[in-house]
Amino acid sequence: MSEFATGDGVNTKDATLLSVRQLRTWFELRRWGLLKVGDVRAVDGLDFEMRRGEAVAFVGESGCGKSSLARTLLGLYRPTAGSIWIEGEDMAGFDRHQLHLYRRKIGYVQQDPYAALPPFMQVRRILREPLIVHGNRDREDQERKIRAALREVRLEPPETYLTKFPHMLSGGQQQRVVIARALILKPALIIADEPVSMLDASVRVEILNLLRQIQQQRNLTLAFITHDLSTVRYFANRIMVMYAGQIVERAPVDTLLDQPRHPYTQALLEALPDPDPDNAQKIRRLPKGEPPSLVSPPSGCRFHPRCPHAIKGLCEIKPPPEFPIAPEHGAACWLNQPS
Amino acid sequence: MNRWRAALQELKKYPTAVAGLLLIAFLLGLSAYAVIAIPYRQALELWRGGEHWQAHPRNAAPAWTNLFRRRKLPPTVRLDSVDNGLAEQDELAGLRRQRITLPFTFNYFDFPSEINLFLETEFTRKTPLLSIRWQTPDGRQIDLGAYRPLRRQRLSLSQDRELAARLGHPGHIGLMTGSAESEHPTVLRGDYQVVLEILHFEPGSQLRADFIVYGRVHGLAGTDHQRRDLLVALLWGTPIALLFGLAAALGTTLTTLVIATAGVWYGGRIDAAIQRITEVNMILPLLPVLVMVGTLYSRSLWLMLAVVVAFGLFSAGVKMYRAMLLPVRRAPFVEAAQAYGAGSRRIIFRYMIPRVLPVLVPAFVTLIPTFVFLEASLAVLGLGDPLLPTWGKILNDAQQQSALYNQHYYWVLTPAAMLMLTGLGFALLGFAMDRIFNPRLRSD
Numbered sequence: 001m002s003e004f005a006t007g008d009g010v011n012t013k014d015a016t017l018l019s020v021r022q023l024r025t026w027f028e029l030r031r032w033g034l035l036k037v038g039d040v041r042a043v044d045g046l047d048f049e050m051r052r053g054e055a056v057a058f059v060g061e062s063g064c065g066k067s068s069l070a071r072t073l074l075g076l077y078r079p080t081a082g083s084i085w086i087e088g089e090d091m092a093g094f095d096r097h098q099l100h101l102y103r104r105k106i107g108y109v110q111q112d113p114y115a116a117l118p119p120f121m122q123v124r125r126i127l128r129e130p131l132i133v134h135g136n137r138d139r140e141d142q143e144r145k146i147r148a149a150l151r152e153v154r155l156e157p158p159e160t161y162l163t164k165f166p167h168m169l170s171g172g173q174q175q176r177v178v179i180a181r182a183l184i185l186k187p188a189l190i191i192a193d194e195p196v197s198m199l200d201a202s203v204r205v206e207i208l209n210l211l212r213q214i215q216q217q218r219n220l221t222l223a224f225i226t227h228d229l230s231t232v233r234y235f236a237n238r239i240m241v242m243y244a245g246q247i248v249e250r251a252p253v254d255t256l257l258d259q260p261r262h263p264y265t266q267a268l269l270e271a272l273p274d275p276d277p278d279n280a281q282k283i284r285r286l287p288k289g290e291p292p293s294l295v296s297p298p299s300g301c302r303f304h305p306r307c308p309h310a311i312k313g314l315c316e317i318k319p320p321p322e323f324p325i326a327p328e329h330g331a332a333c334w335l336n337q338p339s
Numbered sequence: 340m341n342r343w344r345a346a347l348q349e350l351k352k353y354p355t356a357v358a359g360l361l362l363i364a365f366l367l368g369l370s371a372y373a374v375i376a377i378p379y380r381q382a383l384e385l386w387r388g389g390e391h392w393q394a395h396p397r398n399a400a401p402a403w404t405n406l407f408r409r410r411k412l413p414p415t416v417r418l419d420s421v422d423n424g425l426a427e428q429d430e431l432a433g434l435r436r437q438r439i440t441l442p443f444t445f446n447y448f449d450f451p452s453e454i455n456l457f458l459e460t461e462f463t464r465k466t467p468l469l470s471i472r473w474q475t476p477d478g479r480q481i482d483l484g485a486y487r488p489l490r491r492q493r494l495s496l497s498q499d500r501e502l503a504a505r506l507g508h509p510g511h512i513g514l515m516t517g518s519a520e521s522e523h524p525t526v527l528r529g530d531y532q533v534v535l536e537i538l539h540f541e542p543g544s545q546l547r548a549d550f551i552v553y554g555r556v557h558g559l560a561g562t563d564h565q566r567r568d569l570l571v572a573l574l575w576g577t578p579i580a581l582l583f584g585l586a587a588a589l590g591t592t593l594t595t596l597v598i599a600t601a602g603v604w605y606g607g608r609i610d611a612a613i614q615r616i617t618e619v620n621m622i623l624p625l626l627p628v629l630v631m632v633g634t635l636y637s638r639s640l641w642l643m644l645a646v647v648v649a650f651g652l653f654s655a656g657v658k659m660y661r662a663m664l665l666p667v668r669r670a671p672f673v674e675a676a677q678a679y680g681a682g683s684r685r686i687i688f689r690y691m692i693p694r695v696l697p698v699l700v701p702a703f704v705t706l707i708p709t710f711v712f713l714e715a716s717l718a719v720l721g722l723g724d725p726l727l728p729t730w731g732k733i734l735n736d737a738q739q740q741s742a743l744y745n746q747h748y749y750w751v752l753t754p755a756a757m758l759m760l761t762g763l764g765f766a767l768l769g770f771a772m773d774r775i776f777n778p779r780l781r782s783d
C-alpha cells in the first residue's frame with residue numbers, strides 16, 4: 001500500500017516506517033497568559049527516517065527538544081510546521097479515526113515510571129485501559145493479552161502482579177509495567193524517552209536489555225531518547241545528535257562513536273566518563289557556555305558560541321546545511337564542507 | 340465502586356458518622372411524613388392562617404413543656420353544645436325555652452389565655468334570645484348578659500370591655516378567680532359551668548354553641564401569634580430545607596466541578612478567564628446580593644436557589660478543585676493515556692474526577708447545611724419565601740413578635756433546634772467521610 005513515492009518526494013520503500021520532514025514544534029511564549037512574546041523552538045526543522053526494525057538513538061543535552069520531538073511523534077503536540085509520514089501516509093491528513101489507529105501503532109515509554117502509572121489503578125487495570133480504548137471488550141481476551149504482556153516483560157508469574165498498585169512495585173518493576181503497557185497494543189514503533197534515567201543504576205542494564213530483546217524479537221522500530229551516550233553503543237543502530245531543536249550529526253553507532261565529525265558530538269563524547277581507570281578522576285565537561293536559548297537561538301550555526309573551532313565570519317552568519325560524509329553519515333558543520 | 344462500598348462500611352465504625360446518618364435519616368423520615376400527612380397545597384393553605392385556626396390559642400407553648408413545670412399550664416378546653424351540652428327544653432305559647440349547660444373542670448395554676456364562644460344560629464325571621472350565665476366552683480353566678488346572636492357570631496369574653504370593667508380584670512381572668520378584687524388574682528380551681536338560656540321564637544330555630552377556654556400550651560410545637568400550629572412549619576420546613584440545601588449544594592458542587600475541570604482540561608485562555616471570573620466572584624458577597632434580589636425583585640425560594648447556584652458557579656471551590664486536578668492533568672500517566680488514544684471523556688471521568696471525589700463528596704455533604712442556614716437567614720431577614728412554611732419563617736415571626744422578650748422561648752428554640760440538628764447531622768457525616776476518604780488528613 002505504501003510502496004510508491006509520495007507527492008512530497010518521500011520515497012517510502014517498505015522498509016521505511018516513519019519519515020519526518022522539516023518538522024517544527026514551537027510553543028508560544030506568553031506573558032501573563034495573554035501577550036505573546038515569542039516562541040520556544042523546541043523542535044526546529046528535523047528531517048529523518050526510521051526503518052522497520054531499527055533502533056535509533058536521539059542524543060542531546062537537557063532541553064534540546066528530545067521530549068518535544070517524542071510528543072510530537074506521538075501526536076500529543078501538533079507540529080507547527082512540517083510533516084510526519086507513517087507507512088507512507090501523512091499524519092496531517094488524518095481524521096479522528098485514523099489518528100486513533102495511528103496511536104495504536106506507537107508505544108510510549110516514559111522517563112519516570114512511577115509518574116507514568118496511575119497510582120490509583122492496579123496493574124491489571126492499567127494494562128486493560130489501552131485494550132478498552134481500542135475497542136477490545138472481551139474480558140477473557142483482555143486477560144490473556146495482559147498476562148502475555150507481563151510475561152514478555154518478565155514479570156512472572158503474572159498473577160503476582162495483576163492486583164498490585166504501582167507503589168507496591170520497585171522502580172524496575174514499574175518500568176516493566178510501563179513497557180508492557182506500551183507493548184500491549186502490538187505497536188510498530190516504540191518511543192522510549194530516557195527510559196532508564198530515573199532508575200537505579202543496578203536495574204538500568206536489565207531494562208535496557210529487556211527493551212533490546214523485545215525490539216529484536218518483535219522486529220520493532222525503536223526511538224531511544226537519551227542524554228547519555230554511554231548506553232547507546234550496545235543499543236542503537238543509528239544515532240542522531242540533537243542540539244537546540246535540530247539534528248547536528250547522524251551516523252551509524254560505531255561510526256559516530258569512533259569518528260565524530262561535529263564539534264558538539266566530539267564534546268559529548270569527551271564528556272563521557274573514561275573507561276580507563278587511570279583517568280577516572282579526570283573531570284570532563286561539556287564545552288563552556290550556556291545551552292542556547294530556544295526563544296532566540298544564536299544566528300548561523302547554533303553551536304558557534306560554544307564551538308572551539310568556530311570560523312569567524314561564517315559560522316555566526318550562515319547556518320550550515322547537513323554535509324554528507326559517508327553513506328548514512330552526515331554532519332551540519334561548516335568544517336565538513338567538501339572543499 | 341467497591342472502594343465506595345468499603346468506605347461506607349468503614350463509616351459504620353465511626354460513631355459520629357452513625358449519629359450523623361441517624362439524624363439525617365430522622366430528618367428524611369420527618370420530610371416524608373410531612374409531605375404525606377399534609378399535602379403541599381394544604382400546607383400552604385394552613386400556613387396562610389385565618390379561620391381554620393380559630394380554636395387554637397395564641398402563643399401557646401408546646402404541651403410537653405408542662406413536664407418541666409411545677410405549675411402546669413392549662414391546655415385548651417373546648418366544649419361543643421352538641422356533644423357536651425346538657426340540653427333541656429320546654430315549650431310554652433309558641434315560645435321554646437332551651438337551656439344548655441356546658442360544664443368543665445379547671446385544675447391548673449394559670450389562667451386561660453382567652454375565652455371565646457362561637458355561636459351558630461339557624462332561624463328564618465326571628466332571632467332567638469340568648470342569655471349567658473357563668474357559674475364558678477364556689478357557687479357564684481355571674482351574668483354575662485343577653486344577646487341576639489347573628490347567624491355566625493363570636494362572643495369574646497376576654498375582650499368584653501363591659502365585663503372586664505365589672506370584674507376588674509379581663510374576662511378570662513376575672514371569671515376564673517375567686518377574689519375578684521385582688522391585685523394579683525389567683526386561679527380558682529374546680530368545676531365551672533356555662534349556662535346558656537335560649538328563647539326560640541320559631542319552631543325550627545336552633546342555636547349551636549362552641550365554647551372554648553383557650554389554654555397556654557398546645558400540641559407538640561405550640562402556636563404562634565396567628566394561632567397557627569407551629570408543627571405545620573416545623574414539619575414542612577424539613578423537606579423544604581433539605582430540598583433547598585441539597586439542590587443548592589448539588590448545583591454549586593456540580594457546576595463548580597464542571598467549570599474547574601473545563602479550565603484545567605482546556606487550559607490557556609479558557610483557564611485564565613475562569614480564574615479571573617472566580618477571583619472577582621469570590622469577593623462578591625452572596626448574602627447582600629441575595630438581600631438585594633429579595634428586596635428589589637422577588638423572594639421566591641426558587642429564584643434564591645437560582646442566584647445561589649449562579650454564584651456557586653465560580654466559587655472558591657473552582658480554585659480548590661483546579662489545584663487538585665491540575666497535577667493530574669499534567670501527570671505523565673495522563674499523557675500516556677492520551678498517547679495510546681484515550682479520549683478526553685475517558686480521561687476526565689476515569690482519571691481526573693475520581694481524584695477530587697474524596698474531597699468533593701464530604702465537602703458536598705457539609706455544604707448542604709450551609710445552604711439550609713442561608714435560606715433560614717434570608718427568612719429571618721424577612722426575605723423568606725412569603726408562601727412557604729419554613730423554619731426561617733418561624734424565626735422571622737418570632738423576632739417580629741419579640742418572642743424572647745415575651746418569654747415565648749419555644750418559638751425560637753424549636754426551629755433553631757431543627758436547624759442545628761440538620762447542621763449537626765450533615766456535619767458529623769461529612770467530617771467522618773472526610774476522614775475516611777482522605778486518610779492523610781487524619782489527625783492521628
Ligand SMILES: Nc1ncnc2c1ncn2[C@@H]1O[C@H](COP(=O)(O)OP(=O)(O)OP(=O)(O)O)[C@@H](O)[C@H]1O
Nearest residue numbers: 027040042061062063064065066067068069227294
Ligand atoms: N508544553 C510546553 N510548553 C512550552 N514550552 C515547552 C513545552 N514543552 C517543552 N517546552 C520547552 O521546550 C524546550 C525543550 O523541552 P524538551 O522537554 O523537549 O527537552 P528535552 O530535550 O526533553 O530535555 P530533558 O533532557 O530535560 O528532558 C524546553 O525549553 C522546554 O521548556
Ligand SMILES: [Mg+2]
Nearest residue numbers: 066067068193
Ligand atoms: Mg525530556
